[in-house]
Amino acid sequence: MKSLMSLWSVLASECARRCSTSTTRDIKTVTGRVEHEGMSFLTITLPSFGKDFQYCLDQGMVVPESFLPYRKIGSCLPSFLRGFTELVFDSGTGVLLDHPSIEAIHSIRQLTLLYSKMNLPCSPERTAKAMDGFVECDVDISTLPNRLLDSDVSEFRRLGLMLFRSLFSSMESDLHNDRIVPKHGPGATADRLTSNGKYNGRYWTRRLGEAFDFESFLLPSPRFYCEDMADSVDYREPEDEIPVKVISVPKTQSTPRIIAIEPSTLQYMQQGLLESLNRHVRKDFLLSNMICSDSQLPNQLLAKEGSVHQNLASIDLSEASDRVSLFLVEQLLFDFPLLKRAILSCRSFKADVPGHGIINIAKFASMGSALCFPMEAIVFLTMILLGIQKNQGHRFSSKAEIFSLSGRVRVYGDDIICPVDSVHNVVDSLEHFGAKVNRRKSFWIGRFRESCGKEYYDGHDVSIVKFRREFPSQRQHVAEVVSLVSFRNQLYFAGRWDTVKYLDEKLVRLLRVFPIVEESSSALGRHSFLSYTAERECDKLHRPLVKACVLVSRSPKDHLDGPGALLKWFLKRGHDPLFDRHHLERAGRPRSAYIKTRWVTPY
Numbered sequence: 001m002k003s004l005m006s007l008w009s010v011l012a013s014e015c016a017r018r019c020s021t022s023t024t025r026d027i028k029t030v031t032g033r034v035e036h037e038g039m040s041f042l043t044i045t046l047p048s049f050g051k052d053f054q055y056c057l058d059q060g061m062v063v064p065e066s067f068l069p070y071r072k073i074g075s076c077l078p079s080f081l082r083g084f085t086e087l088v089f090d091s092g093t094g095v096l097l098d099h100p101s102i103e104a105i106h107s108i109r110q111l112t113l114l115y116s117k118m119n120l121p122c123s124p125e126r127t128a129k130a131m132d133g134f135v136e137c138d139v140d141i142s143t144l145p146n147r148l149l150d151s152d153v154s155e156f157r158r159l160g161l162m163l164f165r166s167l168f169s170s171m172e173s174d175l176h177n178d179r180i181v182p183k184h185g186p187g188a189t190a191d192r193l194t195s196n197g198k199y200n201g202r203y204w205t206r207r208l209g210e211a212f213d214f215e216s217f218l219l220p221s222p223r224f225y226c227e228d229m230a231d232s233v234d235y236r237e238p239e240d241e242i243p244v245k246v247i248s249v250p251k252t253q254s255t256p257r258i259i260a261i262e263p264s265t266l267q268y269m270q271q272g273l274l275e276s277l278n279r280h281v282r283k284d285f286l287l288s289n290m291i292c293s294d295s296q297l298p299n300q301l302l303a304k305e306g307s308v309h310q311n312l313a314s315i316d317l318s319e320a321s322d323r324v325s326l327f328l329v330e331q332l333l334f335d336f337p338l339l340k341r342a343i344l345s346c347r348s349f350k351a352d353v354p355g356h357g358i359i360n361i362a363k364f365a366s367m368g369s370a371l372c373f374p375m376e377a378i379v380f381l382t383m384i385l386l387g388i389q390k391n392q393g394h395r396f397s398s399k400a401e402i403f404s405l406s407g408r409v410r411v412y413g414d415d416i417i418c419p420v421d422s423v424h425n426v427v428d429s430l431e432h433f434g435a436k437v438n439r440r441k442s443f444w445i446g447r448f449r450e451s452c453g454k455e456y457y458d459g460h461d462v463s464i465v466k467f468r469r470e471f472p473s474q475r476q477h478v479a480e481v482v483s484l485v486s487f488r489n490q491l492y493f494a495g496r497w498d499t500v501k502y503l504d505e506k507l508v509r510l511l512r513v514f515p516i517v518e519e520s521s522s523a524l525g526r527h528s529f530l531s532y533t534a535e536r537e538c539d540k541l542h543r544p545l546v547k548a549c550v551l552v553s554r555s556p557k558d559h560l561d562g563p564g565a566l567l568k569w570f571l572k573r574g575h576d577p578l579f580d581r582h583h584l585e586r587a588g589r590p591r592s593a594y595i596k597t598r599w600v601t602p603y
Contacts, residue, residue: 003471014498015107021083042115043253050112058446062094084108102460110464117466119250127248131355134258137322142362144434145327160332160382168336170280182272189264190245195588199564202233203265205241211342220566243350243358260366269346270370289406291377296452302417303451308459313423313444314451318436320414324364324376377411387429391422415451420444465490478593489527515546518603523548532602546602553590560584
């Protein structure tokens with residue numbers, strides 16, 4: 001914790017110099033609060049200041065309920081970081097200045113949100129509360145069909161059919177013509193199979209069998225089908241299916257992220273349907289401009305435009321994945337029975353929740369399902385357009401009418417961009433159909449916008465660099481060292497060079513060698529606007545070399561042969577050979593890694 005405080009102090013001093021102010025008292029405040037409150041002040045309390053600041057920036061004034069733990073009686077502005085906030089808000093009235101300091105805005109966000117996403121475990125009490133919230137959210141979603149009017153459901157289905165008829169028809173064609181090619185992902189599964197072991201899996205369900213024959217997907221070819229092989233398949237009825245395993249992973253220290261680990265076979269078929277969906281979305285001009293998940297850049301550019309012209313709003317959703325009702329997905333797929341049967345057959349309907357046991361779930365899917373992300377985008381887009389058509393006062397009668405919204409409406413997971421003039425109707429529509437809008441992270445009034453990890457004020461990029469892991473004390477702390485090097489390089493390109501100099505001294509003592517390298521280099525080195533410096537030349541390849549630390553890891557042993565190996569070959573995408581020629585001997589994510597000093601190319 002002492003190293004975290006030292007880093008904050010160095011960064012605060014640099015920010016103060018760039019804004020011609022002082023942080024002496026601020027550093028004393030933070031030091032004292034950390035001594036009394038511990039790490040939670042840096043990871044929970046301090047970020048609350050940054051969130052209040054962003055909200056006030058959007059509202060155009062310091063709202064009464066903000067900065068309460070930091071205010072003095074009778075003062076509009078908080079006493080903490082006063083030298084910065086006075087460059088943004090009027091000290092007497094609390095109203096946003098006509099020309100606030102962009103540097104001060106960036107500095108406040110950087111100092112208060114620096115440790116907001118540290119990879120630290122939550123307390124058992126907070127984790128248990130998050131699990132309770134998962135179950136409560138599902139109970140709330142289960143009542144959605146009873147809360148919606150028949151007219152709401154029919155209009156939702158009508159607009160969804162107009163938007164996605166071509167997409168769903170193309171996916172049905174893929175199903176009908178056996179063009180769905182499944183694949184296994186690299187992650188964990190509820191049945192605890194290894195990476196290569198998934199290709200020898202014999203788990204199938206009666207529901208999956210209604211849409212997909214196990215002979216066509218578990219075996220490399222029909223010649224391998226025999227009575228013994230058929231008898232070896234673990235063919236389960238719905239009541240005996242393996243439930244998804246709900247777990248928590250670090251997000252912030254105030255609340256963990258709740259995800260679900262799917263059974264291998266369901267994930268296997270979900271990936272095949274996902275590939276078909278993404279392929280056809282890219283071919284559709286309208287959908288590729290509204291929900292395509294290939295890149296976050298379009299959302300970021302629209303957020304920047306909205307910050308300048310104030311014509312586009314950025315909306316953030318809470319519990320986004322867990323609030324997509326299965327009922328709504330069924331309505332969208334109502335006219336496509338083959339696709340509906342395929343998607344629902346590879347959807348888990350039971351979840352094993354710590355502290356609650358096995359429950360039936362009303363949501364479509366939790367994070368962990370390959371179809372969660374694209375289907376939530378489809379559902380949210382339909383909700384958004386329902387809100388926009390209500391604002392316009394007439395129903396969209398054709399897809400051509402929606403083309404005018406291309407470049408003004410976009411959904412990427414729980415990050416939404418929509419026109420400001422329709423934002424209130426859009427928010428009402430989202431909440432009417434079960435979504436939960438995070439109003440503290442949604443912006444449409446002022447000139448601040450946030451989407452997909454980028455933040456802008458009046459067209460200026462005020463995105464910050466976040467510290468993710470604790471300071472390493474030795475180079476054997478591999479994950480922490482790699483994270484610190486990445487943090488250092490991000491800070492360099494953010495222009496925080498005094499802090500970078502401080503980190504360079506730390507890293508040189510830790511690694512002993514820390515040369516300047518290109519971003520494409522495999523070395524753990526310093527990225528710079530200046531060119532790399534070579535220390536010697538390779539005798540064989542005549543290319544420059546530099547002595548640097550590199551990350552070394554190996555996949556665990558995982559032998560695969562026979563029908564499973566042949567199935568893996570048939571499922572390979574593309575014509576090029578696999579990059580790893582030992583993939584049948586070792587596979588999966590490395591369980592350990594270490595840092596080694598080597599001569600490597602600096603580019």
